[in-house]
Amino acid sequence: MNKQPLGVLARTLAATAALTAFGLAGSAHAQQGQPLDFAKLEMKTTKLADNLYVVEAAPGVGNVVFLNGPDGILMVDSMFPQLHDKLVAAIRATGATGPIRYIINTHLHGDHTAGNGLFAKDGTVVIAQDNVRQRMLAKKPDGTPAFPPANVPMVTYATTMTLHFDGEDIEISHPPAAHTDGDSIVYFKKANVMQVGDLPASLRFNNIGVDDGGSVDGMIADGKLVMKMANAQTKIVPGHLGPVVGFKEITIQDTMFQTVRDRIAKMIKEGKTLDQAIAAEPTKDFNEGRLSGNITPARWVTLIYTDLSRRMKK
Amino acid sequence: MKLVKQALLALLAAGTLGLAAPVARAQEQELDQTSILAVDLQPQPYPPFVAVKVADDLWEIPGSGSNSNVMVLVTDEGLVLVDVKYEYQYDDLVKIIREKISTKPIKYVIDTHYHADHSGANVRFRQAGITVISSTPGRADILAKKQPGAPAGMVPANVTFTGEMRLYVGGKEVRINHYGPGHTNSDVVVYFPQDRVICVGDLVHIGDLARGGQYPLIDYNGGGGLNGWIQRLDTITADFKIDKVMSGHGTLGTEADLIAYRDILERVRRDVRAYLADGTKTQGDLRAHLNKGELHWPDPGLAVLRGLHGLYLEFKP
Numbered sequence: 001m002n003k004q005p006l007g008v009l010a011r012t013l014a015a016t017a018a019l020t021a022f023g024l025a026g027s028a029h030a031q032q033g034q035p036l037d038f039a040k041l042e043m044k045t046t047k048l049a050d051n052l053y054v055v056e057a058a059p060g061v062g063n064v065v066f067l068n069g070p071d072g073i074l075m076v077d078s079m080f081p082q083l084h085d086k087l088v089a090a091i092r093a094t095g096a097t098g099p100i101r102y103i104i105n106t107h108l109h110g111d112h113t114a115g116n117g118l119f120a121k122d123g124t125v126v127i128a129q130d131n132v133r134q135r136m137l138a139k140k141p142d143g144t145p146a147f148p149p150a151n152v153p154m155v156t157y158a159t160t161m162t163l164h165f166d167g168e169d170i171e172i173s174h175p176p177a178a179h180t181d182g183d184s185i186v187y188f189k190k191a192n193v194m195q196v197g198d199l200p201a202s203l204r205f206n207n208i209g210v211d212d213g214g215s216v217d218g219m220i221a222d223g224k225l226v227m228k229m230a231n232a233q234t235k236i237v238p239g240h241l242g243p244v245v246g247f248k249e250i251t252i253q254d255t256m257f258q259t260v261r262d263r264i265a266k267m268i269k270e271g272k273t274l275d276q277a278i279a280a281e282p283t284k285d286f287n288e289g290r291l292s293g294n295i296t297p298a299r300w301v302t303l304i305y306t307d308l309s310r311r312m313k314k
Numbered sequence: 315m316k317l318v319k320q321a322l323l324a325l326l327a328a329g330t331l332g333l334a335a336p337v338a339r340a341q342e343q344e345l346d347q348t349s350i351l352a353v354d355l356q357p358q359p360y361p362p363f364v365a366v367k368v369a370d371d372l373w374e375i376p377g378s379g380s381n382s383n384v385m386v387l388v389t390d391e392g393l394v395l396v397d398v399k400y401e402y403q404y405d406d407l408v409k410i411i412r413e414k415i416s417t418k419p420i421k422y423v424i425d426t427h428y429h430a431d432h433s434g435a436n437v438r439f440r441q442a443g444i445t446v447i448s449s450t451p452g453r454a455d456i457l458a459k460k461q462p463g464a465p466a467g468m469v470p471a472n473v474t475f476t477g478e479m480r481l482y483v484g485g486k487e488v489r490i491n492h493y494g495p496g497h498t499n500s501d502v503v504v505y506f507p508q509d510r511v512i513c514v515g516d517l518v519h520i521g522d523l524a525r526g527g528q529y530p531l532i533d534y535n536g537g538g539g540l541n542g543w544i545q546r547l548d549t550i551t552a553d554f555k556i557d558k559v560m561s562g563h564g565t566l567g568t569e570a571d572l573i574a575y576r577d578i579l580e581r582v583r584r585d586v587r588a589y590l591a592d593g594t595k596t597q598g599d600l601r602a603h604l605n606k607g608e609l610h611w612p613d614p615g616l617a618v619l620r621g622l623h624g625l626y627l628e629f630k631p
């Protein structure tokens with residue numbers, strides 16, 4: 001992994017981004033940098049199909065899709081342990097009484113995996129792409145585990161895996177590295193619902209795991225890939241916000257990613273520093289209506305600048 | 315025991331011969347397939363199961379009749395089973411595990427391939443809420459009833475994968491790989507890196523003379539093929555450090571046995587390819603040749619029916 005100072009900053013942002021409240025970028029509602037008050041978060045449940053739901057920890061902290069039926073319950077991502085009881089209560093409130101058999105993690109970040117351990121303790125099998133496990137087991141510079149061992153997935157796959165559960169076919173596939181190098185797209189094929197984790201989908205400044213194998217170009221490519229894998233009727237569930245989006249939102253995000261990427265690449269070529277790039281406000285015409293957590297426009301520019309400057313040096 | 319195995323082979327051969335030339339098909343009618351079906355599908359008496367320690371955390375429950383060898387990984391968190399024999403043997407299988415090996419919960423079952431002597435008991439493990447894993451074709455082939463005369467009520471895996479999968483249970487790692495067609499198109503190998511033990515299903519036969527020698531049962535109907543099979547064994551020896559090999563039937567062996575079996579396959583391939591090379595030979599000629607040659611395939615024994623038509627198509631110039 002790259003250990004450049006900017007990379008460390010990006011890593012820190014990645015780790016803490018979801019721990020802070022979302023606010024409207026560039027608006028009076030911005031609540032950047034405030035720690036999450038888990039007690040105040042509201043669980044909102046949306047029905048996606050007969051036995052398929054999404055629970056949103058609102059506003060924007062995370063979306064958990066769950067499938068319920070005779071085989072039990074399958075979830076995508078696990079939120080934070082502080083939200084465990086609320087999440088389980090939201091699931092039970094739909095009438096789902098069975099055991100929670102499987103969790104599929106869309107990637108390694110804590111806002112998607114920190115809740116794993118409390119479910120695994122009760123026998124839930126946690127599934128993710130190989131690189132999620134490898135990165136979660138890595139040690140920090142001080143020798144301590146990067147993630148609590150209890151949250152590490154115990155079943156991993158390389159390219160694709162399919163679960164046949166509750167009468168649904170759940171296809172898990174690993175796209176080329178984008179948000180991280182361990183991303184999974186989870187497609188509930190019969191219901192035509194696709195959970196895409198933190199690939200570009202909802203209108204926000206997505207974190208980019210530039211120290212977890214992710215890249216801005218990967219994000220752009222996988223946004224397009226999602227639109228190839230899905231169809232216009234697919235209910236696409238992003239990792240945050242939504243909780244349901246479609247090609248319209250992905251296309252809008254695609255335009256922003258490409259435009260801002262090109263602007264920052266041009267500035268790097270011109271020898272502009274990071275501070276100069278931030279000061280130029282390359283996201284300015286996209287800020288309106290976009291929600292941001294700790295990933296403010298300035299921080300988003302930092303991530304892209306970091307990623308591109310590393311690659312352009314090579 | 316021999317009869318049961320031969321009956322299974324006949325069923326598989328019948329499937330592979332579905333497209334056979336009329337002449338060849340007439341020859342196969344010597345076999346009373348109705349009675350063979352009856353013999354195979356009805357639960358039969360079998361010698362009691364035993365448990366054999368392979369490593370500190372690995373136990374084998376050897377095949378007892380036509381059913382497959384089973385490997386059991388024991389961890390503090392629970393057990394992983396590779397292959398599970400027939401459905402009607404489920405109770406005895408669980409009993410020997412409980413009495414001789416461990417009372418920990420069974421966490422995962424892995425099918426090495428879709429044949430009923432390996433995956434028949436899936437249905438009972440699934441009913442018990444246990445995750446059953448196979449390659450993607452391993453599930454599809456059971457649903458498509460690719461094995462002629464397979465028992466009714468076969469249930470496939472509920473978790474499938476392409477390429478590779480890994481399980482981490484109680485501090486132990488299990489590597490599962492699907493490389494492509496061989497004995498069938500669904501063959502997976504299961505590797506226990508802590509013990510350098512690999513379960514290869516029916517990609518290898520070690521000391522399994524009940525199958526009419528070591529000649530390959532190539533399930534062409536189930537997507538198998540000889541070229542692919544040889545490639546699979548080359549990949550396995552390249553990818554893994556192997557001390558012990560559990561084949562689908564027969565005795566426990568070593569990497570040398572795996573390589574020796576690969577060499578038998580290579581001899582069969584070289585012989586068949588050379589014989590068919592001039593393009594004038596019929597399937598009937600090939601059959602007669604296989605019975606005469608150095609590697610002679612006993613006829614009218616059942617072994618010659620193992621994929622004769624598929625073999626002819628695969629190597630016909």
